[in-house]
Every structure is written in structure tokens, then in C-alpha cells.
Amino acid sequence: MHWHLLGAGNLGTLAAFYFGQAGFAVRLAGRSATRRRLTLPDGTVHDLQLAGDDNAPITHLVLATKAAQSLGALAPLRARLNADTTLIRLQNGLGSLDGLPAPSPHIIEAIANSGAWREALPGGGEHVHLAAQNPTLFGDGHSTPPDWFAPLARHWPQLHWRTDIHLQQWLKLSVNAIINPLTALHDCDNGALLTDTALHPRLHALAAEVDQVASQLLPDWPGDTAGRALALAHATAANTSSMRADVRAGRVTEIDFINGYLLREAARLGIALPGQARLIAEVGALAPR
Numbered sequence: 001m002h003w004h005l006l007g008a009g010n011l012g013t014l015a016a017f018y019f020g021q022a023g024f025a026v027r028l029a030g031r032s033a034t035r036r037r038l039t040l041p042d043g044t045v046h047d048l049q050l051a052g053d054d055n056a057p058i059t060h061l062v063l064a065t066k067a068a069q070s071l072g073a074l075a076p077l078r079a080r081l082n083a084d085t086t087l088i089r090l091q092n093g094l095g096s097l098d099g100l101p102a103p104s105p106h107i108i109e110a111i112a113n114s115g116a117w118r119e120a121l122p123g124g125g126e127h128v129h130l131a132a133q134n135p136t137l138f139g140d141g142h143s144t145p146p147d148w149f150a151p152l153a154r155h156w157p158q159l160h161w162r163t164d165i166h167l168q169q170w171l172k173l174s175v176n177a178i179i180n181p182l183t184a185l186h187d188c189d190n191g192a193l194l195t196d197t198a199l200h201p202r203l204h205a206l207a208a209e210v211d212q213v214a215s216q217l218l219p220d221w222p223g224d225t226a227g228r229a230l231a232l233a234h235a236t237a238a239n240t241s242s243m244r245a246d247v248r249a250g251r252v253t254e255i256d257f258i259n260g261y262l263l264r265e266a267a268r269l270g271i272a273l274p275g276q277a278r279l280i281a282e283v284g285a286l287a288p289r
């Protein structure tokens with residue numbers, strides 16, 4: 001089985017590594033060959049040569065661009081995708097594939113709780129540092145995973161198939177709506193959200209707004225977004241969040257797909273979220289949208 005990868009950044013590199021370990025061929029989509037170095041939390045270093053695009057039909061695709069880049073990155077590939085194509089959306093946020101023209105591929109949602117950051121390699125390519133290895137959840141709403149999932153899960157630590165993927169997406173969105181913008185605004189690593197207690201009143205107020213919306217949308221909503229955000233910040237303490245990395249690099253952030261998505265859902269329910277609205281404006285002032 002042949003996989004294409006669209007977006008060979010932090011998580012794309014990690015996925016390419018684990019697919020490769022499981023024996024699947026991986027090549028880039030829309031880009032030429034390049035190299036990546038990956039350092040895992042146990043200190044092992046792995047050099048990867050990522051093959052360039054072959055312009056062949058795409059049967060299996062990992063999409064790991066940032067959310068805002070998704071539709072633009074997929075547009076030149078449209079003729080190579082069809083309704084039988086499997087697309088793993090390895091991204092934070094929700095709504096990044098809204099508006100994807102038909103025929104829609106078979107979409108598997110992937111939720112990563114790991115933390116990774118990257119730097120340029122001297123002489124070209126990039127070095128990805130996996131700062132924390134945590135569970136990754138795949139699902140498409142069906143109970144049975146595809147055939148390739150079991151061999152992949154033997155090589156990708158803590159990879160799980162979830163039938164309640166929609167709830168899991170909201171659980172991840174809720175903590176990203178706290179960790180990502182706060183670490184971007186305060187230019188701090190995730191662990192600082194635990195140690196800088198001056199941030200806690202705001203963190204709790206933002207989390208309460210998230211719980212107000214999510215509990216109306218999802219009957220099984222467990223609440224305690226503040227506790228779960230602090231737990232994930234602890235589990236990824238040494239990481240630079242993806243939004244902080246985007247702000248630092250002057251890139252478009254995912255605020256519209258995380259906090260913006262939440263705000264739009266709240267508006268549909270007639271709920272105002274003043275804290276989240278202010279947060280979106282503050283991040284918007286730091287980075288392009």
C-alpha cells in the first residue's frame with residue numbers, strides 16, 4: 001500500500017516515520033524529495049528521506065498541513081483524489097475541510113496529543129523534535145478500523161481506534177482552545193500554564209465558556225476543560241504549542257479553526273463568549289489570519 005503525505009512538518013514527519021516503520025511506502029504530495037531528522041523522547045535520532053511526488057492517483061493520503069492551508073494544498077491534487085481515496089486528517093481544529101468539492105474522500109479524523117516542534121537542518125531539510133509522546137486517536141464513526149490500522153498501531157505507540165471520534169475531537173478542541181492561544185500570547189512553553197498561576201483566572205474563565213457550549217452540543221460532555229487543559233499542558237510541558245510556533249514564524253494561525261469554530265457554534269446556540277472573542281482578537285493582532 002502506497003501513502004502520500006501532504007504537509008511534512010512536525011506531525012507529518014512523525015506519521016511518515018511510523019508508517020515507514022510499519023512497512024508502508026510514503027511519498028510527499030505536491031512537493032519534491034526532502035530530508036527530515038526526527039528525535040524521539042528516548043533520545044534516538046532517525047534520518048528520513050522523503051520521496052517526492054510521483055503525480056500518480058492518490059489512494060491513501062495523510063493531510064498534516066495546518067488547518068488554514070488544507071483546502072489550498074488539496075486544490076492542485078483534486079484530479080488525483082476520488083471517493084475511494086482514504087484521507088487521514090491529522091490536524092487540530094474543526095471545519096478545515098468544509099467546502100471541499102465533491103467527490104469527498106473517505107475521511108478519517110486523527111487527534112494527536114503528542115507535542116513536537118521543528119528547526120531547520122543545516123544544509124536543508126528539517127529536524128523535528130518529539131517533545132512528548134502521548135495517545136493518538138483515529139476514527140471515522142465506524143466501529144471497525146481499516147485493514148492497515150492494526151499493522152500501523154503495532155509501530156505507532158499509543159495509537160488507538162475510537163468509535164466516539166466526534167466527542168474526542170471536541171475534547172481536543174476544548175483544550176487546544178486554552179493551551180494554544182495562551183501559550184502564543186504569552187510566548188511560553190506549555191508547562192508554563194501550570195507554573196504561572198497568574199494565568200489561572202483567565203484560563204478557568206475561558207474553560208468555563210468552552211464547557212458552556214460543549215455541554216449543550218454533546219450529551220456526554222464531561223466538563224472540567226480547565227483540568228484537562230492543565231493535564232495536557234503537563235503531559236506536553238516542554239513543547240512549543242503549534243500556535244506559538246506559528247506566531248513566532250509569522251504564519252497564519254489556526255485560531256479560526258479552534259476558538260473561531262467554538263465561537264461560531266456558540267453563536268448558533270445564541271451563546272455569547274466574550275472571553276473567547278477577546279482571545280481571538282488578541283491572537284489576531286499578533287499573526288496574520
Ligand SMILES: NC(=O)C1=CN([C@@H]2O[C@H](COP(=O)(O)OP(=O)(O)OC[C@H]3O[C@@H](n4cnc5c(N)ncnc54)[C@H](OP(=O)(O)O)[C@@H]3O)[C@@H](O)[C@H]2O)C=CC1
Binds near residue numbers: 008114
Ligand atoms: N506540533 C504539535 O505539537 C502538534 C500539532 N498538532 C496539529 O497538527 C497539525 C500540523 O501541525 P504541525 O505538524 O505542528 O505543523 P507544521 O507547521 O510543522 O507543518 C505543516 C506543514 O505543511 C506544509 N505545507 C503547507 N502548505 C503546503 C502545501 N500547499 N503543500 C505541501 N505542504 C504544505 C508546511 O510546509 P512549509 O513549512 O514549507 O510551509 C509544513 O511542513 C496542526 O493542525 C496542529 O495544530 C496537533 C498536536 C500537536
Ligand SMILES: CC(C)(CO)C(=O)C(=O)O
Binds near residue numbers: 176
Ligand atoms: C498537544 C498540543 C497542546 C501540544 O503542544 C497541541 O495540540 C498543539 O501544540 O497544537
